[in-house]
Amino acid sequence: MSKQAQPTDRPWDAYLGEADSAVVTKGKFGRRMGFGQRPAVVVIDAQKYMVGVADDDAAWPSSCGESGREAVRQIGRLVEQAQQVSVPCFFTLFEINPNGTDMGVYRLKRDLLDSDRWCLAGTLGAQMVPELTPSDNDVVFVKKKPSGFLGTPLLGYLVDRKIDTVIVVGGATSNCIRATVFDSSSYNFRTIVPQEGVFDRIPISHAISLFDMDRQFADVIPMEEVIEYLRTLPAGQPASEGS
Amino acid sequence: MSKQAQPTDRPWDAYLGEADSAVVTKGKFGRRMGFGQRPAVVVIDAQKYMVGVADDDAAWPSSCGESGREAVRQIGRLVEQAQQVSVPCFFTLFEINPNGTDMGVYRLKRDLLDSDRWCLAGTLGAQMVPELTPSDNDVVFVKKKPSGFLGTPLLGYLVDRKIDTVIVVGGATSNCIRATVFDSSSYNFRTIVPQEGVFDRIPISHAISLFDMDRQFADVIPMEEVIEYLRTLPAGQPASEGS
Amino acid sequence: MSKQAQPTDRPWDAYLGEADSAVVTKGKFGRRMGFGQRPAVVVIDAQKYMVGVADDDAAWPSSCGESGREAVRQIGRLVEQAQQVSVPCFFTLFEINPNGTDMGVYRLKRDLLDSDRWCLAGTLGAQMVPELTPSDNDVVFVKKKPSGFLGTPLLGYLVDRKIDTVIVVGGATSNCIRATVFDSSSYNFRTIVPQEGVFDRIPISHAISLFDMDRQFADVIPMEEVIEYLRTLPAGQPASEGS
Amino acid sequence: MSKQAQPTDRPWDAYLGEADSAVVTKGKFGRRMGFGQRPAVVVIDAQKYMVGVADDDAAWPSSCGESGREAVRQIGRLVEQAQQVSVPCFFTLFEINPNGTDMGVYRLKRDLLDSDRWCLAGTLGAQMVPELTPSDNDVVFVKKKPSGFLGTPLLGYLVDRKIDTVIVVGGATSNCIRATVFDSSSYNFRTIVPQEGVFDRIPISHAISLFDMDRQFADVIPMEEVIEYLRTLPAGQPASEGS
Numbered sequence: 001m002s003k004q005a006q007p008t009d010r011p012w013d014a015y016l017g018e019a020d021s022a023v024v025t026k027g028k029f030g031r032r033m034g035f036g037q038r039p040a041v042v043v044i045d046a047q048k049y050m051v052g053v054a055d056d057d058a059a060w061p062s063s064c065g066e067s068g069r070e071a072v073r074q075i076g077r078l079v080e081q082a083q084q085v086s087v088p089c090f091f092t093l094f095e096i097n098p099n100g101t102d103m104g105v106y107r108l109k110r111d112l113l114d115s116d117r118w119c120l121a122g123t124l125g126a127q128m129v130p131e132l133t134p135s136d137n138d139v140v141f142v143k144k145k146p147s148g149f150l151g152t153p154l155l156g157y158l159v160d161r162k163i164d165t166v167i168v169v170g171g172a173t174s175n176c177i178r179a180t181v182f183d184s185s186s187y188n189f190r191t192i193v194p195q196e197g198v199f200d201r202i203p204i205s206h207a208i209s210l211f212d213m214d215r216q217f218a219d220v221i222p223m224e225e226v227i228e229y230l231r232t233l234p235a236g237q238p239a240s241e242g243s
Numbered sequence: 244m245s246k247q248a249q250p251t252d253r254p255w256d257a258y259l260g261e262a263d264s265a266v267v268t269k270g271k272f273g274r275r276m277g278f279g280q281r282p283a284v285v286v287i288d289a290q291k292y293m294v295g296v297a298d299d300d301a302a303w304p305s306s307c308g309e310s311g312r313e314a315v316r317q318i319g320r321l322v323e324q325a326q327q328v329s330v331p332c333f334f335t336l337f338e339i340n341p342n343g344t345d346m347g348v349y350r351l352k353r354d355l356l357d358s359d360r361w362c363l364a365g366t367l368g369a370q371m372v373p374e375l376t377p378s379d380n381d382v383v384f385v386k387k388k389p390s391g392f393l394g395t396p397l398l399g400y401l402v403d404r405k406i407d408t409v410i411v412v413g414g415a416t417s418n419c420i421r422a423t424v425f426d427s428s429s430y431n432f433r434t435i436v437p438q439e440g441v442f443d444r445i446p447i448s449h450a451i452s453l454f455d456m457d458r459q460f461a462d463v464i465p466m467e468e469v470i471e472y473l474r475t476l477p478a479g480q481p482a483s484e485g486s
Numbered sequence: 487m488s489k490q491a492q493p494t495d496r497p498w499d500a501y502l503g504e505a506d507s508a509v510v511t512k513g514k515f516g517r518r519m520g521f522g523q524r525p526a527v528v529v530i531d532a533q534k535y536m537v538g539v540a541d542d543d544a545a546w547p548s549s550c551g552e553s554g555r556e557a558v559r560q561i562g563r564l565v566e567q568a569q570q571v572s573v574p575c576f577f578t579l580f581e582i583n584p585n586g587t588d589m590g591v592y593r594l595k596r597d598l599l600d601s602d603r604w605c606l607a608g609t610l611g612a613q614m615v616p617e618l619t620p621s622d623n624d625v626v627f628v629k630k631k632p633s634g635f636l637g638t639p640l641l642g643y644l645v646d647r648k649i650d651t652v653i654v655v656g657g658a659t660s661n662c663i664r665a666t667v668f669d670s671s672s673y674n675f676r677t678i679v680p681q682e683g684v685f686d687r688i689p690i691s692h693a694i695s696l697f698d699m700d701r702q703f704a705d706v707i708p709m710e711e712v713i714e715y716l717r718t719l720p721a722g723q724p725a726s727e728g729s
Numbered sequence: 730m731s732k733q734a735q736p737t738d739r740p741w742d743a744y745l746g747e748a749d750s751a752v753v754t755k756g757k758f759g760r761r762m763g764f765g766q767r768p769a770v771v772v773i774d775a776q777k778y779m780v781g782v783a784d785d786d787a788a789w790p791s792s793c794g795e796s797g798r799e800a801v802r803q804i805g806r807l808v809e810q811a812q813q814v815s816v817p818c819f820f821t822l823f824e825i826n827p828n829g830t831d832m833g834v835y836r837l838k839r840d841l842l843d844s845d846r847w848c849l850a851g852t853l854g855a856q857m858v859p860e861l862t863p864s865d866n867d868v869v870f871v872k873k874k875p876s877g878f879l880g881t882p883l884l885g886y887l888v889d890r891k892i893d894t895v896i897v898v899g900g901a902t903s904n905c906i907r908a909t910v911f912d913s914s915s916y917n918f919r920t921i922v923p924q925e926g927v928f929d930r931i932p933i934s935h936a937i938s939l940f941d942m943d944r945q946f947a948d949v950i951p952m953e954e955v956i957e958y959l960r961t962l963p964a965g966q967p968a969s970e971g972s
Contacts, residue, residue: 015744015933016931016933020931020932020933023930023931026790027790027791027839027930028790028839028840028842029838029839030838030839031837031838031839031840032837032838033834033837033838034837061755061756061757062756097382099379100483101379101380101381101382101483102382102396102400102483103483104399104400104402104403104483104917105403105762105914105917105918105919105920106914106945107483108760108761108762108763108919109758109759109760109761109762109914109945109946110756110757110758110759110760110945111757111760113757136342136344137344138344139340139344139345144396144399145396145399145915146911146915146945146946147911147915150912150915151394151395151396151397151398151399151915152394152395153345153387153388153394154394155394155641155673156347156387156388156394156672156673156674157345157347157674158645159347159644159645159650159673159674159675160347160348160674162648162650164645164648174937174941175941175945178907178911179911179915182875182876182907182908182911183879185834185835185838186642186874186875186876186879186880186908187641187642187645188642188643188645188646188833188834189645189834190834190837191834201752201756202745202749202752203749204744204745204749204937205937205940205941208903208933208934208937208938209937209941211934212903212904212934212938216835216838216839216875216904217838217875240343240344240345240346240347240350258501258690259688259690263688263689263690266687266688269547270547270548270596270687271547271596271597271599272595272596273595273596274594274595274596274597275594275595276591276594276595277594304512304513304514305513347674348519348671348674348675348676348677349671349702351517351518351519351520351676352515352516352517352518352519352671352702352703353513353514353515353516353517353702354514354517356514388672389668389672389702389703390668390672393669393672394672398884398916399915399916399917400917401888402887402888402893402916402917402918403917405891405893407888407891417694417698418698418702421664421668422668422672425632425633425664425665425668426636428591428592428595429631429632429633429636429637429665429885430884430885430888431590431591431885431886431888431889432591432888433591433594434591444509444513445502445506445509446506447501447502447506447694448694448697448698451660451690451691451694451695452694452698454691455660455661455691455695459592459595459596459632459661460595460632583868585865586969587865587866587867587868587969588868588882588886588969589969590885590886590888590889590969591889593969622828622830623830624830625826625830625831630882630885631882631885637880637881637882637883637884637885638880638881639831639873639874639880640880641880642833642873642874642880643831643833645833646833646834726829726830726831726832726833726836
């Protein structure tokens with residue numbers, strides 16, 4: 001049986017104890033939001049610098065390695081299914097100007113890496129992974145910070161299409177996915193994270209972020225369940241008001 | 244004496260009467276915000292589609308005509324002076340995807356114009372006017388809606404440089420300038436509109452928008468006064484934190 | 487025939503000429519957005535300080551006078567009709583802390599007025615007008631700046647109820663209404679301004695703001711048409727997701 | 730030697746291995762942002778429902794227990810020191826309307842708890858803890874979602890006071906603190922988390938959130954170091970522009 005078919009396979013279970021479960025039960029945390037009627041898929045930073053190249057990850061300073069490449073395959077399946085029923089997909093690209101003028105305090109925290117395999121605008125690393133192909137119904141846009149919402153037109157795109165459910169995939173789980181999930185649920189979209197569709201560089205950060213999100217801000221569920229939901233939708237899903 | 248040297252030359256005076264002045268006086272509206280210590284210049288949509296071409300405006304559906312072209316000359320003076328003292332300039336470009344998927348309800352209000360002299364991404368009309376040249380210290384970015392702040396990274400750029408004063412120029416006065424001014428003063432930046440640096444297609448909309456902004460949200464003052472202020476600043480103004 | 491029954495009675499017509507109309511025609515401005523399926527009403531600053539008291543306006547420094555009081559009556563009709571079909575109404579209250587610490591640069595532009603008939607939190611002037619009564623389905627919240635969206639939870643409330651159409655009423659037309667309309671249409675809500683439901687202190691600012699909004703950002707239409715639209719809706723309109 | 734005096738006492742060290750450290754080193758993550766010149770303190774949800782009552786935590790459904798109460802003591806020290814040098818403190822209060830109309834999708838995830846020891850507006854649980862006393866220079870405001878920035882006036886308050894450094898304390902670490910830290914650093918404020926000033930219900934979520942934030946978005950440092958920094962500031966720190 002494939003990994004994604006096992007809803008009980010929760011990456012965080014290994015890290016938690018009974019006291020933690022008692023907190024969740026007492027506070028009534030962790031119920032299911034459930035799917036709404038009009039979903040959109042938001043693909044966060046599915047770019048070459050995030051997933052590197054097999055057997056050459058050392059040359060890619062921000063690569064999430066094999067876990068990223070496996071997630072990209074899963075994201076490909078999700079995007080394909082979404083496109084078949086005209087569910088809109090929004091692809092963010094994280095890009096920094098090569099001269100660093102748009103990097104802000106992140107430059108203090110991390111440094112401006114001088115590499116064409118990082119996320120500098122115009123370089124190899126900033127390109128979308130070739131496994132994903134936006135359709136005419138989809139929108140691609142640049143973001144400058146972790147969240148797909150902050151400082152971008154995403155919110156207006158979702159309102160325009162009357163979206164009520166946001167499916168978030170991409171990476172990294174503990175950074176951009178988590179920031180996007182905070183914003184998505186804070187703006188009151190039902191928020192879904194297919195767990196095989198997100199990835200991170202650090203296993204425990206990945207697992208505990210999934211746990212934290214599932215507890216309060218999103219349904220973290222198997223990719224198979226999400227794809228099955230999309231399959232049940234009638235074709236001809238929400239388009240832009242003006243089209 | 245040139246127009247910009249006359250602070251008393253207010254485009255709105257011709258439209259207003261004594262009853263209107265009494266309202267302003269009674270409510271204590273219309274005082275001066277004044278300049279702060281760390282200004283930035285925000286140039287809104289100084290693109291070819293906004294100003295057309297002399298003797299050929301009929302071919303440019305959104306051209307503001309000669310008033311736009313004259314304002315661009317004034318903006319050029321402002322930007323040059325700002326660059327001399329390293330005051331950062333931010334240039335917005337209004338672009339719509341040619342397939343209209345990012346246009347939202349504006350498409351209902353206006354229609355998607357099929358012209359390379361409008362603001363479609365990748366067309367002639369969407370290019371910045373050649374009179375303006377961003378420096379390495381400046382940032383250019385795309386916006387999808389009237390305000391230079393909404394759905395863009397501008398706010399973070401200003402915080403990063405510790406800006407306290409935003410000088411807004413470009414067009415059109417009653418649309419994108421006014422929306423940007425609302426946001427700038429709402430986020431508590433001292434907001435300055437040099438009146439020769441903004442322009443509109445419709446004279447009364449221009450004049451009354453200037454009046455409304457000067458009354459509540461910005462200082463609408465002569466360009467010469469703004470340039471003089473920039474001249475008095477020490478060189479080496481606010482750079483990005485990380486640089 | 488009552489004023490609101492005449493769609494052709496446009497307050498701005500008296501101010502405009504043929505050259506202005508030609509600009510609107512050439513740019514294809516000013517089409518109708520039209521109503522969507524799930525409206526909400528946003529009532530901006532319908533507070534005592536905004537409308538004063540008949541025969542005593544001199545004592546109310548920000549009163550819009552009789553035009554405000556007449557608009558409040560119209561807003562009352564709209565809110566009542568909305569409540570009958572469970573269309574949610576959101577009421578903003580503009581409040582400034584009496585010590586001015588939350589006023590920001592507006593204090594430089596205008597001054598902190600020392601009056602209990604202005605908008606200081608806790609004073610008489612800050613109270614909602616008694617003609618309006620929020621229902622259990624409605625939400626009242628404080629705002630600190632012109633737009634009902636900026637720095638408030640409004641956007642999330644609208645997403646939660648799957649709103650696609652925002653009907654904006656209250657005052658003043660050239661300040662808070664206009665800022666709210668900019669944000670509403672920028673987030674891609676169909677935006678409707680019933681012209682008898684908005685008001686201003688200055689007649690020309692009112693008229694030209696209506697013209698500018700109708701040209702680009704909202705449908706400015708007779709109140710009667712909006713109430714008629716609400717009448718046609720089935721009862722049991724959008725509630726919060728969680729309820 | 731007291732806990733806060735040991736910069737090397739990192740709650741996350743016990744959970745991480747060499748492979749994780751190698752990722753941090755390779756990506757050049759985790760440098761120090763450092764302090765700027767104009768700090769503010771943001772106290773997140775220091776309310777009774779968050780910290781419960783000693784020996785009675787079972788009656789408080791969202792209490793973080795003793796770890797919360799100890800953090801409140803530390804926050805008290807920080808706030809007191811800030812107030813001595815006029816560094817502004819902003820206190821958020823998380824409140825839900827008792828009828829749940831402002832709760833949005835969080836109601837699906839968690840449920841509306843019927844208890845006066847939770848965060849319902851007007852109840853005991855929603856009150857600020859008595860250990861903290863805002864000064865006249867400080868601002869208290871309500872928020873509806875995890876981040877102190879989203880849907881609140883906080884950003885404008887910070888711009889108004891020309892803040893460049895945001896010190897975030899309160900709870901819970903993996904929810905509201907983390908969301909606030911994402912927004913603070915995304916808007917380009919240097920962001921500081923004094924590790925004894927934040928708390929959570931779940932130890933591993935607390936520890937790994939601190940690790941994740943310190944790696945990318947904030948400096949997680951000992952409280953003592955932050956208080957020492959405040960001590961070195963000249964009195965008469967940033968006030969509101971208008972005051």
